[in-house]
Amino acid sequence: MRSVLICDDEPVLRMSLKNKLKDLGFAEIIECSDGEAAVASALSRLPDIAILDVSMPKMDGISAAKAIRKKLKVPILLLTACMDQQTVAKAKEAGVAAFLTKPFRDQDLWPAMELAFAHAHEMDELREQVEDLKETIESRKVIERAKGVLMRSQGLTEPEAFRKMQKLAMDKRKSLRQIADAILLTES
Incomplete structure (x- = not known):
């Protein structure tokens, strides 16, 4: 309606x-x-x-x-x-x-409105995708910083630090981002 x-x-x-x-x-x-x-x-x-x-x-x-x-x-x-x-x-x-x-003209109204609705829907979807991408990029930055903290504090290689974070995420049933945030919190 x-x-x-x-x-x-x-x-x-x-x-x-x-x-x-x-x-x-x-x-x-x-x-x-x-x-x-x-x-x-x-x-x-x-x-x-x-x-x-x-x-x-x-x-x-x-x-x-x-x-x-x-x-x-x-x-x-x-x-x-x-x-x-x-x-x-x-x-x-x-x-x-x-x-x-x-x-x-009456016949111009409906097409203009339908195109406007379609364009608005498309713009909403694009905005959503942009927000998702921003969140993904921000998460990757946080994960990279946390990996760097583990590498420095525990003398791990990059793959070892990443695997450790993955294991913690699986064991604690948390996202990699949540584990990275926790690592960065304990560092500061």
């Missing part, structure tokens, strides 16, 4: 968009008419996707998108009557997934 935030200062456009989104199966449609309300609504209601007009009162759509993306990793589509290089550059920097030009 997907939810969507739509924010545009034109009530007629919001109504048209709302009807199309209902047809696309969105169960919850959150509406607002200015950028500040868009940010507040997004942070309190946590929509799955947001569609924001570029030109809105109180806060423009790009600023609202940037504020929303700081806290939530939801895909954001921007509605605009005209695009220039500067607007596209700012939108890219804000993490906007796609543009829909006004007046938008």
Whole structure:
């Protein structure tokens, strides 16, 4: 059951968009008419996707998108009557997934939203992989330092120190990283 935030200062456009989104199966449609309300609504209601007009009162759509993306990793589509290089550059920097030009055609909405969801999912997976890799690299650094401590303190060769750490890990049912952390703790 997907939810969507739509924010545009034109009530007629919001109504048209709302009807199309209902047809696309969105169960919850959150509406607002200015950028500040868009940010507040997004942070309190946590929509799955947001569609924001570029030109809105109180806060423009790009600023609202940037504020929303700081806290939530939801895909954001921007509605605009005209695009220039500067607007596209700012939108890219804000993490906007796609543009829909006004007046938008109904057949353009669904593909833009599906691509935005797919891109957001792909980015989430990449972020997760990067975090896993950072953790792996950090663990290897800690294990290498602990191996060095064992080599110095017990006069072991590198393979002997590593085997000793592996045996300790198996005997104590701990990860190699946990054993390395414990060795470094006893050294300091």
